[in-house]
Amino acid sequence: MKLRLLRLIKYFTSNRLTRRVIESVAIGILAGCLAALFFYCLKAADTFVIYLVGGTLSPSPLGEPPLFNVISKPQSLWLKILLPAFGGLASGFLVYLFAPEAEGHGTDAMIKAFHQEDGNIRSRVPIIKGLATIFILATGGSAGREGPIIQMGAGVGSLIARILRLSVRIKRQLLLAGAAAGIGAIFKAPLGGAITAIEIIYKEDFEAEALIPSVISSVSSYAVFSAFFGHATIFGLPITPSFYDLREFAFYLLLSIASALAGILFIRVFKRTRRIFHQLPIYPPLKPALGGLLVGLLGIFVPQILGTGWGEIQIALMGKYGALLLVTIALAKILATSFTVGSGGSGGIFGPSLFIGGMLGGGIGLFGHHYFPAIVQQPEAYILVGMASFFAGIANAPIGALVMVMEMTGAYGLVAPFMLVSIFAILFTQKWSIYDSQLRSRFDSPSHREDLVRDILSEITTAQLWNELQVAPEPIPASTLIKDIPTAFRKSTVPYLLVKKSSDIDGIIESDDYVGVAGIEETNVILATDVASPIPQVKQSDSLRSVLRAMMIRGVNHALVISSAEEKPRIITSEQIESAAERHR
Known part of the structure; x- marks a missing residue:
């Protein structure tokens, strides 16, 4: 019996593909546990802040009901303004003292680690990133939760590769597998997480070698996360969205143009804001505090932009906002996210990009429904398509974006508009990217110089x-x-x-x-x-x-x-x- 067991172990450990599968499952399980812990801590921090200083609990999407009950209390105007500044200050000190590379949005740091740092991420970075992001989001900062969870998952993949003393090439693959696991868990989108992870590191390419590890790790992490928080899609839909009329393509084309223009505006405002804050001659931890103060001031006039804003997307899907308000919220979110993350605050870009695209799409959908009700019968569908097209445009990731949104909403009947709008958004924004470390293709990456030489020698x-x-x-x-x-x-x-x-x-x-x-x-x-x-x-x-x-x-x-x-x-x-x-x- 012992001999058979030893032979079985030897067979599995000697097969390269089997080893990758085992490593990917391990990464997925660990990343799923980290995602669950991060999500729980974030919800607890939200509740604690309201219990401590007052205010009302932010609305939640139907697939993410509140984990805790808290009684709303009156909150002073000054506290509403200053609370994001306090969060920025805490985040700034935490990052500055322990892990300066955790500043800003974590996805770009993961991309940089893949291309330029041999797939290495310092073990402390994901922890500091997660804590700093909780400070930002719990106090109303405008950012996404995917930044830290991508770094957490990627950090797990990098750590396992280092422990097993794997080659740099395999370490890069496991880095992406970890990132996919983080995305797939926190957004309950296993396939979209895998595709997004291998797609966002390039503008015109994807990392094919990492596809299988990414799918396996993403599915594993999704299973772990869903065991804690359920399998329901994040957003609930009041209707079953579908594509009815070929004439509606004209409005979807209009949405793709609007998404592209708004995406370019977002990229320019974000990078200009980041440059201005970088040049400010003040103590670095004070910069996120200043960004938070600006967000607090903006939140007085447009409170929907505070926090992740995903509950606001759910409200928009239920038809509670008008077209003009939706567009106003989208533009205000561009400023709020630029102030929060561009100032050095810790957080992600993916979440705000879904928010901006969704609100913009909702405005166009309501406009079309008002003037052409026979053609645009489901304005809610434009919120979903806008979410995918906006992120596809700013991140050069059309396939991952549309699959992610379909899994997050269950809107599989909109696959044709998703594809059309995402591809057109890419055509209009192909010279732009929100990620500085993103390269054009594999042949521009130091990780694939051997492939380039191989092709030349052929x-x-x-x-x-x-x-x-x-x-x-x-x-x-x-x-x-x-x-x-x-x-x-x-x-x-x-x-x-x-x-x-x-x-x-x-x-x-x-x-x-x-x-x-x-x-x-x-x-x-x-x-x-x-x-x-x-x-x-x-x-x-x-x-x-x-x-x-x-x-x-x-x-x-x-x-x-x-x-x-x-x-x-x-x-x-x-x-x-x-x-x-x-x-x-």
């Missing part, structure tokens, strides 16, 4: 380098004693010796290899053929990629190129292949 043959290659030197007999090899090296003009057995060259002794056997005593017994490595023999029509692969398999830096025109064979080196790749970049 297009070059040895025939193209034939004139640069050195004619193969005269080989030594296979029966040459090892004690005579130093003399052969001294006579040679190249750092290797070819070994000839019968009539063919079948081996090579490179100078580095010879050093390892030069000190042995049995110099009259060991022959050159005993220490020679097999030399790859390639044709002029072979690609440099296949030649390099043959070298790597045999552990040598040289290959013998056989001519098709009865010429003497020539030698190609790995250095020549690398130089050819550099020239053709």
Whole structure:
């Protein structure tokens, strides 16, 4: 029995795909537990702030009912203004003292870790990020909760990869798997979380290698999170949205244009605000406090922009707001989020982007329904489509955005408008991105330089380098004693010796290899053929990629190129292949 168990363990641990599955499940379970803990702490902090200083509990979407009951108390005007400033101050000190990289929105930090930091995230960063975001959101700051949970999940993936001493390539994959787990759990969107995680790191590409780990970890984390907080979609819908009339495409096209313009405005305002706060000559922890003060002032006039605002989306879906108010709320949310996160406050961008897009879409839907009721029959549908299109535009992530919103709302009948509006939004905003660390494609990422070289080498043959290659030197007999090899090296003009057995060259002794056997005593017994490595023999029509692969398999830096025109064979080196790749970049 014990032998069978050992064989089973050996089978599973020796299979690469099986190892990735086990690692991904572990990441998903841990990330799901962290997401549940973060969500519970955030709800508890919301309740505690109201109990301590007064006010009313923020509205919640139907799929996220309040976890605690609290009696509303009167709250002074000054307290409403100052409370976000207090949250910003606490967040600022926490980040500044313990983890400065936790400043701002966490998704960009995860993208930067993938591209520039070999998939490494300091273990303390997700913890500090989570606490700082709770301070921001519980006091009314305008941000999203996905920033910390993405960093938490990515941190779990990075930590597991470091503990298991996995390669940098695998560490990057597990980093994305962790990010997917965080998104899939906190938004109850397992497939959307997986796709978004591998999509947002590029503008025009996605990380295909990380898809399977991301799906597995996201599903695992979703299962854990839902065990605590239920499986219901986050937003409840008063109707079953569907697409009725082809003429409605005109209004959805109008929505895509409006989403693109609002997205560009958001990106410009956000980055300009961040630059202004960065240049302010004041103590860094005071900057989020100043941003919070501005949010508090704005919240006096437009209270819907305080906090995550997801309950306000639910109210809009129930038809409680007019078109003009919805557009006003969307524009105010752009300012509030820029003040909160742009000042250095901790929080996410994804949540506010859904809010802005949803309110904007709702305004356009109500406008169309008012003037063309026969065409626009469900204005609520425009809120959902606006949510997906706005985030797709600012993040260059059309597929992940539409799948996320469908899973969060259950609006699968709107798949055609989702696709149309998201793609058009991307067309209008492709030169813009809310994420500074986002790159155009895999070939622009340091993590995929090997892929770029591989593709280049596939297009070059040895025939193209034939004139640069050195004619193969005269080989030594296979029966040459090892004690005579130093003399052969001294006579040679190249750092290797070819070994000839019968009539063919079948081996090579490179100078580095010879050093390892030069000190042995049995110099009259060991022959050159005993220490020679097999030399790859390639044709002029072979690609440099296949030649390099043959070298790597045999552990040598040289290959013998056989001519098709009865010429003497020539030698190609790995250095020549690398130089050819550099020239053709």
